[in-house]
Amino acid sequence: xRPVKQMTTEVTRGPINxxxxxxxxxxxGTQAVEFAQRHGTPKISxxxxxxEAVRSETDLGRLxxxxxxxxxxxxxxxxxxxxxxxxxxxxxxxxFVLDGFPRxxxxxxxxxxxxxxxxxxxxVDIAVPDDALVERLARRRVCGQCGNPTSVAAGEARDRCxxxxxxxxxxxxxxxxxxxxxxxxxxxxxxxxxxxxxxxxTFRAVDGQQSPAAVGAALAQAVEEMRAARSAxxxxxxxxxx
Ligand code: ADP
Ligand code: ZN
Numbered sequence: 652x653r654p655v656k657q658m659t660t661e662v663t664r665g666p667i668n669x670x671x672x673x674x675x676x677x678x679x680g681t682q683a684v685e686f687a688q689r690h691g692t693p694k695i696s697x698x699x700x701x702x703e704a705v706r707s708e709t710d711l712g713r714l715x716x717x718x719x720x721x722x723x724x725x726x727x728x729x730x731x732x733x734x735x736x737x738x739x740x741x742x743x744x745x746x747f748v749l750d751g752f753p754r755x756x757x758x759x760x761x762x763x764x765x766x767x768x769x770x771x772x773x774x775v776d777i778a779v780p781d782d783a784l785v786e787r788l789a790r791r792r793v794c795g796q797c798g799n800p801t802s803v804a805a806g807e808a809r810d811r812c813x814x815x816x817x818x819x820x821x822x823x824x825x826x827x828x829x830x831x832x833x834x835x836x837x838x839x840x841x842x843x844x845x846x847x848x849x850x851x852x853t854f855r856a857v858d859g860q861q862s863p864a865a866v867g868a869a870l871a872q873a874v875e876e877m878r879a880a881r882s883a884x885x886x887x888x889x890x891x892x893x
Contacts, residue, residue: 666746668770672844673777675833676787677859678866683750685867693742697730697751719824722832724754731761738765754841771886774848775873779859788830792819853877
């Protein structure tokens with residue numbers, strides 16, 4: 652049941668170019684899918700793009716796999732080129748949801764530059780404390796067949812995907828040592844993005860320690876508030892790109 656009436660309003664009020672920030676395991680992927688579906692916009696997940704490249708064994712995939720499995724970040728210039736190309740496709744005209752990009756200040760500066768003349772960014776940080784993340788990532792499984800993510804409870808023996816019956820596996824970068832490294836890299840490289848964006852009128856943080864539905868509602872409300880407050884043409888990005 653799609654809220655058709657609401658969708659029409661969205662279109663007349665211009666595109667929503669949503670950037671989801673947040674640590675690994677914050678639930679960005681889940682929220683990105685929901686939000687993109689509701690607004691009829693593409694979800695652009697750099698993690699998904701890289702995992703797809705790994706699956707299809709392209710040069711990018713071979714390069715990225717080593718870095719991803721070690722918990723590191725793929726090269727800025729490479730990621731920027733991928734996103735720059737993706738944002739030239741026609742389907743982003745009605746907006747987009749970016750999940751997993753930017754992850755460094757260099758990527759954020761490049762995104763501002765890419766967006767010049769293309770509309771404003773709306774940035775929402777999904778905040779979750781560190782200790783909760785370690786537990787969440789330990790429980791995360793993905794379907795080896797369709798990629799559907801799910802969470803298993805402690806001691807739960809479920810090993811089949813609810814959607815397709817495929818086998819649930821631990822993502823190769825969700826092992827304990829890699830998770831610790833990813834959280835360290837997040838704190839060092841990605842968390843500074845909260846400061847980078849937080850002075851903009853188009854930035855909000857939402858509490859990520861709630862049910863996925865409650866986070867989704869908080870996200871939708873934050874985006875609505877920002878759209879209501881934003882004066883036409885003012886993205887609040889001035890002075891940060893230079
Ligand atoms: P998470 O579940 O931590 O949010 P993602 O699925 O978004 O992870 O990404 C998985 C891995 O892909 C990251 O740990 C990183 O190695 C790589 N990656 C994804 N997006 C980027 C990016 N924008 N810059 C550099 N590396 C990235
Ligand atoms: Zn499946």
